[in-house]
Amino acid sequence: MCDLSETELLDRIFPLLPPGRATLLGPGDDAAVVAAPDGRFVVTTDVLVEDRHFRRRWSSGYDVGVRAAVQNLADVAAMGAVPTALVVSLVVPGTAELSWVTGLARGLAEACAPVGATVVGGDLSGGDSLVVAVTAHGDLEGRDPVTRSGARAGDVVAHAGVLGVSAAGLALLDAGAAAPGAGAPGAGGPTASFVAGYLRPGSPLAAGPAAASAGATAMLDVSDGLLRDAGRLARASGVVLDLRAAALGPDLAALAPAARALGAGADGGGDAWTGMERAWVLSGGEDHGLLATFPPDAPLPAGFRPIGTVRAPDGSPHDDVRVTVDGAAPSTGPGWDHFGG
Amino acid sequence: MCDLSETELLDRIFPLLPPGRATLLGPGDDAAVVAAPDGRFVVTTDVLVEDRHFRRRWSSGYDVGVRAAVQNLADVAAMGAVPTALVVSLVVPGTAELSWVTGLARGLAEACAPVGATVVGGDLSGGDSLVVAVTAHGDLEGRDPVTRSGARAGDVVAHAGVLGVSAAGLALLDAGAAAPGAGAPGAGGPTASFVAGYLRPGSPLAAGPAAASAGATAMLDVSDGLLRDAGRLARASGVVLDLRAAALGPDLAALAPAARALGAGADGGGDAWTGMERAWVLSGGEDHGLLATFPPDAPLPAGFRPIGTVRAPDGSPHDDVRVTVDGAAPSTGPGWDHFGG
Structure with a gap:
């Protein structure tokens, strides 16, 4: 060159x-x-x-x-x-x-x-x-821009796109449990979609304008992990986002083949897998899905599914907790402290 | 950090x-x-x-x-x-x-x-x-964009801004003939304006929209040297730019203090200085002046001065010469070949 x-x-x-x-x-x-x-x-x-x-x-x-x-x-x-x-x-x-x-x-x-x-x-x-x-x-095609700061108590929290796929793909490559070729366009195998998702993430781009048209009150791109980006939206809006673990069940299940590929060579049993998948879903970055809040009566546009609700901060000493999972401050194991920013 | x-x-x-x-x-x-x-x-x-x-x-x-x-x-x-x-x-x-x-x-x-x-x-x-x-x-405030490709035979070639100042400042720093502090805001001395012009170039930004309003047929930012950028405009427009050396006389004269500061420690006499100044004016980059062409009857907007005329290529074997100075293919000494691109 x-x-x-x-x-x-x-x-x-x-x-x-x-x-x-x-x-x-x-x-x-x-x-x-x-x-x-x-x-x-x-x-x-x-x-x-x-x-x-x-x-x-x-x-x-x-x-x-x-x-x-x-x-x-x-x-x-x-x-x-x-x-x-x-x-x-x-x-x-x-x-x-x-x-x-x-x-x-x-x-x-x-x-x-x-x-x-x-x-x-x-x-x-x-x-x-x-x-x-x-x-x-x-x-913007005449619409108001959807910022991070418009979420209101009572709104529905919704997500479009995948969670944890890119992090799982990176973990597979890092551990040598998959070769980059496993993610080549058209490649098959149990780890192909994760490696491809890390190397060439997709994003539900049409869901953004659709959310704006449907009245989304706040929205951001999930690039640094669900909890971290949810925290940003929550702080910018002055609210708390209560997420439901059950709503993230399908995301965890979808990551099982990646966890299995990694667990096969280790001593970890089923619980370790669950921990791995949970960390990917909650803290894995670079999936580039969209996290948005909608008024409770707004029909969610195609691609979005509800994963929680918005409430006002309760004024307790734990007011710094801006995101909960099933009502508690989430723990994703080691590394969580790094995601406070 | x-x-x-x-x-x-x-x-x-x-x-x-x-x-x-x-x-x-x-x-x-x-x-x-x-x-x-x-x-x-x-x-x-x-x-x-x-x-x-x-x-x-x-x-x-x-x-x-x-x-x-x-x-x-x-x-x-x-x-x-x-x-x-x-x-x-x-x-x-x-x-x-x-x-x-x-x-x-x-x-x-x-x-x-x-x-x-x-x-x-x-x-x-x-x-x-x-x-x-x-x-x-x-x-664009409703104006057509002024591209590189609209110059026509008979147009006037004009320039706004300085030529060679940045190259002179770089040469002074390179030779140790001036310290970066010589170009600090408010610094005085014979080399201050050159060093400042290299470190923090100015550009006659208002002259761009003014040229468009005055009917400029082509325009570009002179970032890689007058001859090289004039050549780009000429090729894009399918014309030849004939520049007049006399029109660049004030630019050469303005660079004399820089040439003197460099010549003082060398053996070079007056001719060497002239060569240095000529190379800076014709081939020095990063001054970020504007080179434009105007219809012959258009009054030049403030900041522009005429430095040549546009003509059609003559169809001779020398058709690849897109810029002349006083009618001849310009020579700026060693390095000129690098500016053919």
């Missing part, structure tokens, strides 16, 4: 980025021009750093492209907006393969395509390690 | 970023909301990498903040748009000082304030070296 100039590299990348629904002027000039028919746009940025957020021996360029796009698109959707356009700043060491970079572009483009968005511009620099900084934009 | 969580760090940074004219929802949620009264927005992204684009021993966080903002704001202005909002992705090694990061935020905010823009969001990650990825947005 050292042999290519920036211009030559961009000439390989631009053809991989077809125009999107909102693209008025695409890559190649000083700036792109994007439609904002609503008279406003939402904008968010997230950065992925090699060996912090991904490892090159596990994640292909395509994988990182999908993940970088999805985590930004999920932030747009969590405001109730429809994604329109991305720009990407990329830092690439000279040792990286050209195919890694073109794979990244394909991953970005393919994650954007289903919602009609695309990459409209970017910048490229050399550097010591791979850094992918994505900025995503969306259109 | 290792001792601070991301949340604590953001709590120090957000107060440094006041709301801007177009800010509808600022930092702290999944995404920001920005006004786009025009129904479109322009967007551009640029990344700065430590030891590629800046050195921490020369540039303070404040300096890098100003530069990162200005190079993006200039891209917005070069489309004929008024800057509205920035988002910033920042990779920071644990060894960096908190003051470097808060300085960066101040630099970004102060560079944005004069045009009414501000930073509306960001992301923060650890990493091995400092990376600052800025995405900037602007409002």
Whole structure:
């Protein structure tokens, strides 16, 4: 890749980025021009750093492209907006393969395509390690943005998407219980969906605008784990979220094959598995589902299922507990203290 | 800085970023909301990498903040748009000082304030070296975007801003002929303005929308040197730009103190100085002036001065020469070949 100039590299990348629904002027000039028919746009940025957020021996360029796009698109959707356009700043060491970079572009483009968005511009620099900084934009289509701060006592807490899948996939890779190839598109086997979910998370993007239309009072993207992100929404809204463990039963059950693959080589019995699955569901990050609150009489839009209720803080000395599971401050075992922020 | 969580760090940074004219929802949620009264927005992204684009021993966080903002704001202005909002992705090694990061935020905010823009969001990650990825947005206020491809034979070539100042400042620092402190705000001395121009370049941002209103047919931000960027505009438009050396005389003269400070310790006489100044003006980058073409009868807006004319390619074997100076393919000495791209 050292042999290519920036211009030559961009000439390989631009053809991989077809125009999107909102693209008025695409890559190649000083700036792109994007439609904002609503008279406003939402904008968010997230950065992925090699060996912090991904490892090159596990994640292909395509994988990182999908993940970088999805985590930004999920932030747009969590405001109730429809994604329109991305720009990407990329830092690439000279040792990286050209195919890694073109794979990244394909991953970005393919994650954007289903919602009609695309990459409209970017910048490229050399550097010591791979850094992918994505900025995503969306259109509110006339709706009010759904912030984190509007949840009210009596609201229903609902979630769209999966919980714990990405964490389970990472645990499988970390333990050597699955190879990255287990998550390759089209791969089968009991661990395939977890590894794929870690390498290339999905997000129920259409559920965001649907939630806004249905009257969601607050919403956020679950990127750092259910409890941690629920706590953020609760604090921003000045409320407490009471979650029901039974509502998360299907999520725990879905993770059983991953726990089994890990437990097979250890001494742990059924209880250890349960603990593992519980920690993934409550504290695993990077699933990029949407957590939202709805007025009690609002019908939940497709994709959302109720997992709890909103109440006012009770003024007790335990007022700092912003999220409960079955009425108690949740414990997920070691590591829980790290999720207080 | 290792001792601070991301949340604590953001709590120090957000107060440094006041709301801007177009800010509808600022930092702290999944995404920001920005006004786009025009129904479109322009967007551009640029990344700065430590030891590629800046050195921490020369540039303070404040300096890098100003530069990162200005190079993006200039891209917005070069489309004929008024800057509205920035988002910033920042990779920071644990060894960096908190003051470097808060300085960066101040630099970004102060560079944005004069045009009414501000930073509306960001992301923060650890990493091995400092990376600052800025995405900037602007409002076209109903005007057509001014691309690189609209220059026509007979147009006037005009430039707004300085030429060679940043390159001269870098050369002074590189040679040890000036210390970074020589460019500190308020510092005096013969080399102060050059070092300051390298560390914290200015850009005539208001000239961009003014050029669009005056009927500019093509425009770009001069970030990689006059000849190289003029060549890009010429190729995109399918024309040749004939520049006049005499029109660049004042730029050369303005660089004399920098050349003298460098020549004083060398054997070079007057001719060497001229060569140095000529190379800075023609090939020095990062001044972030605006190069535009105007119809021959259009009055040039404030800040622009004519430096040449546009003509059709002559169809000769030298058709690949897209920029001439006084009618000849320009030579700037060693290094010129690197600017063909």
